[in-house]
Amino acid sequence: MNVQSAFAACKAEGRAALVGYLPAGFPTVADSIAAIDTMIDSGVDIVEIGMPYTDPVMDGPAIQRAAQQALDNGFRTKDLFEVLDAVSGRVPILVMTYWNLVERYGVRRFGHDLAGCGGAGLITPDLIPEEAQEWMAVSDGYDLDRVFLVAPSSTDARLRSTCEASRGFVYAQSIMGVTGVRAGTSSAAPELVRRTREVTDLPIGVGLGVRDGAQAAEVGAFADAVIVGSAFINCLLDTDSATGGKKLAALTSDLAAGVRSGRD
Amino acid sequence: MTHGEQTPAIGGPDSTGHWGRFGGRFVPEALIAALEELDEAHRSATADKAFQAEFDRMLREYANCPSPLYQASRLSESAGADIWLKREDLNHTGAHKIRNVLGQALLAKKMGKKRVIAETGAGQHGVAAATAATYLGLECTVYMGEEDTQRQSLNVARMHMLGAEVVPVTTGSRTLKDAMNEALREWVASVDHTHYLIGSVGGPHPFPALVRDYCRGIGDEARAQILDRIGRLPDHVVACVGGGSNAMGIFTAFLDDDVALHGYEAGGDGYETGRHAATITAGEVGVLHGARTFVLQDEDGQTIASHSISAGLDYPGVGPEHAHLADIGRATYQPVTDAEAMDAMRTLAAKEGIICAIESAHAVAGALRLAKDAPGTTILVNLSGRGDKDMGTAAAYFGLAEGNAQ
Numbered sequence: 001m002n003v004q005s006a007f008a009a010c011k012a013e014g015r016a017a018l019v020g021y022l023p024a025g026f027p028t029v030a031d032s033i034a035a036i037d038t039m040i041d042s043g044v045d046i047v048e049i050g051m052p053y054t055d056p057v058m059d060g061p062a063i064q065r066a067a068q069q070a071l072d073n074g075f076r077t078k079d080l081f082e083v084l085d086a087v088s089g090r091v092p093i094l095v096m097t098y099w100n101l102v103e104r105y106g107v108r109r110f111g112h113d114l115a116g117c118g119g120a121g122l123i124t125p126d127l128i129p130e131e132a133q134e135w136m137a138v139s140d141g142y143d144l145d146r147v148f149l150v151a152p153s154s155t156d157a158r159l160r161s162t163c164e165a166s167r168g169f170v171y172a173q174s175i176m177g178v179t180g181v182r183a184g185t186s187s188a189a190p191e192l193v194r195r196t197r198e199v200t201d202l203p204i205g206v207g208l209g210v211r212d213g214a215q216a217a218e219v220g221a222f223a224d225a226v227i228v229g230s231a232f233i234n235c236l237l238d239t240d241s242a243t244g245g246k247k248l249a250a251l252t253s254d255l256a257a258g259v260r261s262g263r264d
Numbered sequence: 265m266t267h268g269e270q271t272p273a274i275g276g277p278d279s280t281g282h283w284g285r286f287g288g289r290f291v292p293e294a295l296i297a298a299l300e301e302l303d304e305a306h307r308s309a310t311a312d313k314a315f316q317a318e319f320d321r322m323l324r325e326y327a328n329c330p331s332p333l334y335q336a337s338r339l340s341e342s343a344g345a346d347i348w349l350k351r352e353d354l355n356h357t358g359a360h361k362i363r364n365v366l367g368q369a370l371l372a373k374k375m376g377k378k379r380v381i382a383e384t385g386a387g388q389h390g391v392a393a394a395t396a397a398t399y400l401g402l403e404c405t406v407y408m409g410e411e412d413t414q415r416q417s418l419n420v421a422r423m424h425m426l427g428a429e430v431v432p433v434t435t436g437s438r439t440l441k442d443a444m445n446e447a448l449r450e451w452v453a454s455v456d457h458t459h460y461l462i463g464s465v466g467g468p469h470p471f472p473a474l475v476r477d478y479c480r481g482i483g484d485e486a487r488a489q490i491l492d493r494i495g496r497l498p499d500h501v502v503a504c505v506g507g508g509s510n511a512m513g514i515f516t517a518f519l520d521d522d523v524a525l526h527g528y529e530a531g532g533d534g535y536e537t538g539r540h541a542a543t544i545t546a547g548e549v550g551v552l553h554g555a556r557t558f559v560l561q562d563e564d565g566q567t568i569a570s571h572s573i574s575a576g577l578d579y580p581g582v583g584p585e586h587a588h589l590a591d592i593g594r595a596t597y598q599p600v601t602d603a604e605a606m607d608a609m610r611t612l613a614a615k616e617g618i619i620c621a622i623e624s625a626h627a628v629a630g631a632l633r634l635a636k637d638a639p640g641t642t643i644l645v646n647l648s649g650r651g652d653k654d655m656g657t658a659a660a661y662f663g664l665a666e667g668n669a670q
Contacts, residue, residue: 101473104565151294
């Protein structure tokens with residue numbers, strides 16, 4: 001199931017898609033499956049499953065802590081496919097991963113197994129198109145989405161070449177900084193989305209900084225997708241799974257309402 | 265010798281920052297513009313006679329370069345080979361690192377940056393970066409693993425004295441690799457006014473080439489010096505390798521010569537124990553800190569913590585140009601254990617009255633091993649740093665504070 005259908009459905013409703021991120025294996029494999037199910041039940045349109053990694057240079061404290069907990073609890077790459085198997089089928093599921101984990105697994109094998117578990121594709125925060133020849137071929141072969149990032153610092157030429165290499169949607173990193181909730185959304189985001197729209201017809205998702213329905217509405221007014229990660233993780237950090245699940249459901253509902261009110 | 269008259273760096277990388285299958289840029293898109301700007305500034309500075317003259321002046325007047333080439337006669341006599349030491353230990357701040365930090369800080373200033381950030385393990389690169397920043401009037405923030413800030417409180421004090429801010433890193437394994445992660449994270453947010461003054465020949469393009477180019481004076485000087493002294497090139501050139509800046513700095517001048525190049529990695533407790541930092545010997549090809557290189561990693565690609573008695577070699581990656589030189593067989597890399605390195609440190613002190621850094625002692629140990637395998641040959645050793653910083657470790661290791669230590 002690729003993301004194209006989800007974006008089409010949201011567009012038909014006149015709203016942005018809500019994309020929710022959670023790491024696989026956080027805090028345990030079973031807990032992560034339950035949490036992703038909760039997010040889907042409560043209104044996310046697309047799920048991003050993160051791959052815990054020892055050196056997540058793009059991520060702020062919340063995702064770092066979650067990844068470390070998953071690794072401390074024994075997370076292995078094979079567990080990703082168990083999670084995918086368990087949660088795929090209802091909404092498109094993308095995997096967000098640092099590149100070394102894919103390369104180590106074998107790019108072709110990763111593509112094969114991802115497609116086999118019903119995964120939609122990959123978001124690759126530290127892989128730029130220039131280094132992605134093998135992934136381009138594999139994703140073409142298995143009909144997988146490949147979501148590259150653009151940033152406020154990207155030149156017009158790079159915006160164009162990155163969008164040309166992308167499939168599914170384009171991830172607009174709206175803040176020059178790492179992931180994490182912020183008091184306000186980025187003033188750079190609308191401008192980056194505007195510049196990106198000039199060079200592509202692909203949907204544009206905005207990530208980094210959204211923490212509640214009001215911010216989701218604000219971002220959903222100009223972006224095709226609102227991407228939320230750290231705020232979801234914060235629901236599950238330092239709490240028991242029952243309480244965390246309730247917080248997660250409430251936040252997802254709030255964000256889902258937010259994207260539905262963004263263009264009123 | 266003037267650095268302005270150097271030929272372009274031998275052996276790459278290609279225009280996309282690769283040496284064969286190694287190198288490249290595996291970083292967030294947000295950093296690409298800054299890396300492009302840095303690459304352009306580096307190319308322009310390399311061709312700029314005024315920049316090179318200023319760098320050369322700083323090296324001569326401030327850093328005490330060129331460093332001497334010293335024939336270690338008593339060590340040679342006992343080892344059975346002709347051993348020469350490139351005395352980078354006599355540079356300002358006590359190591360080869362001053363060359364890299366002065367070059368990068370000057371480049372940062374030329375680019376209009378007001379501030380530098382750096383990562384440091386035990387604090388040596390942090391002290392050097394703080395020194396260069398102060399010298400050129402730049403602000404400086406150093407990221408350092410929290411454990412290291414406690415173990416290396418003297419270096420923290422030095423950095424503070426030099427006006428730098430030291431940020432303890434509490435994430436991950438709280439070591440050098442995590443300090444590097446944190447520096448990269450900060451750089452994404454501050455890239456418009458801040459230069460990331462990276463400490464070795466790792467990281468995304470153009471860092472590996474840029475750091476090599478600022479360190480290559482080591483080899484250029486040593487090559488001229490040994491030709492002047494003995495009328496020919498050495499048979500072997502030897503250096504320790506953590507990230508690999510001192511080794512690349514000396515190897516570069518000899519890449520096209522019929523000279524054997526040897527890198528000695530940190531073998532820690534022994535290769536077979538798994539507690540080491542012998543990245544080329546034991547690592548697998550992977551991506552770490554922005555480049556494809558050899559990485560100590562598990563079967564999933566998660567980074568494995570490295571170990572060495574020498575903090576400066578305690579890194580689970582290695583510069584991509586070293587990975588390439590190993591790949592094509594132009595240089596050989598072997599591990600040297602903690603015990604071998606400490607013995608070599610003591611031997612050098614006993615024979616020559618030189619207390620070298622434990623990092624450099626790995627190179628000395630390699631040279632002594634080489635002397636046994638190839639007696640009578642001429643061996644040039646990059647003595648990359650002095651041992652003052654390591655006396656606490658050495659005193660504990662040898663029981664030197666306990667009276668008549670044996």
